[in-house]
Amino acid sequence: MIYRIMLFLLWAFVWLLLSWPPNAAKIVTAMIVSIFVSLLTADILTSRKGTAPKKSFIDICARISWFFWYVVVFLWECLKANIDVAYRVLHPDLPIRPGTVKIKTNLKSDIALTFLANSLTLTPGRTTIDIDKERGFIYIHKLYIRKETAVGKVDAVEKFENILGKIFE
Amino acid sequence: MNETIGGIIIIIGVIFDFFGCIGLIRFPDVYNRLQASAKCVTLGTSGILFGLFIYKGFTATGIKALLCLVFIILTAPVSAHVLARGAYRSGVKPWDGSVSDDYEKDMKNIK
Numbered sequence: 001m002i003y004r005i006m007l008f009l010l011w012a013f014v015w016l017l018l019s020w021p022p023n024a025a026k027i028v029t030a031m032i033v034s035i036f037v038s039l040l041t042a043d044i045l046t047s048r049k050g051t052a053p054k055k056s057f058i059d060i061c062a063r064i065s066w067f068f069w070y071v072v073v074f075l076w077e078c079l080k081a082n083i084d085v086a087y088r089v090l091h092p093d094l095p096i097r098p099g100t101v102k103i104k105t106n107l108k109s110d111i112a113l114t115f116l117a118n119s120l121t122l123t124p125g126r127t128t129i130d131i132d133k134e135r136g137f138i139y140i141h142k143l144y145i146r147k148e149t150a151v152g153k154v155d156a157v158e159k160f161e162n163i164l165g166k167i168f169e
Numbered sequence: 170m171n172e173t174i175g176g177i178i179i180i181i182g183v184i185f186d187f188f189g190c191i192g193l194i195r196f197p198d199v200y201n202r203l204q205a206s207a208k209c210v211t212l213g214t215s216g217i218l219f220g221l222f223i224y225k226g227f228t229a230t231g232i233k234a235l236l237c238l239v240f241i242i243l244t245a246p247v248s249a250h251v252l253a254r255g256a257y258r259s260g261v262k263p264w265d266g267s268v269s270d271d272y273e274k275d276m277k278n279i280k
Binding site: 014017018020021078079081082085086088089090094096097098099100101102117118119120122125126127128129130132138139141143145 | 185188189191192195196198200201202203205207208209211212217227228229232233236243245246247249250253254257263264266267268269270271272273274275278279
């Protein structure tokens with residue numbers, strides 16, 4: 001139930017942003033529309049297991065502050081990635097050694113894996129190709145492979161793994 | 170003042186978009202090209218939208234630009250991943266100069 005109320009608030013917020021600036025009539029419209037939309041999308045967007053695990057207030061605050069730290073780290077890595085690609089694109093010799101590698105990951109939950117794969121795509125020289133959830137491998141395409149290593153961890157992967165593990169698990 | 174800062178951010182975004190387009194032409198195969206387009210075009214377009222938000226402030230246009238920025242950051246990596254996976258599964262070979270190919274060996278085992 002708490003998830004449905006949060007979903008309702010989220011949709012109302014998005015509707016208000018789309019019809020900025022708000023007034024009384026727009027707020028009433030937003031509430032009516034988001035009641036219907038949250039009823040329709042609740043089954044898709046919330047977990048089917050029903051009950052949420054009990055977490056203390058301090059725990060949730062810690063998770064939210066780790067999320068803000070994740071956003072900072074992510075934006076910094078994204079900027080580095082773009083400068084890296086710009087350097088490789090503009091260099092006359094095109095310094096790339098591409099290939100696919102597999103990386104071991106310790107994350108288990110769906111949402112943490114999704115965040116990890118998406119943030120790896122936007123960090124320097126990597127694109128996620130596939131995830132093997134049962135064995136815990138992520139297959140990535142790298143723009144520049146330094147050494148021939150079969151199963152190895154990359155530092156940025158570990159950094160994101162630590163932060164995402166603290167947020168979602 | 171806001172108009173100057175917004176204009177500078179929009180110009181930086183356009184420059185990154187331009188680098189992404191050069192990468193799309195110069196890189197040798199699908200996967201490398203996806204790298205260039207996914208990264209540079211995401212940050213470039215986000216830069217243009219954020220510059221528009223700084224330029225316009227909290228008006229109808231600026232708020233819509235912010236919403237579009239969030240949606241682009243959420244969806245661009247997913248589309249790059251799906252394109253790369255689809256290309257690999259339908260048999261597009263990587264470039265000859267690739268140094269390793271772990272995914273091809275394990276592809277059959279993954280559902």
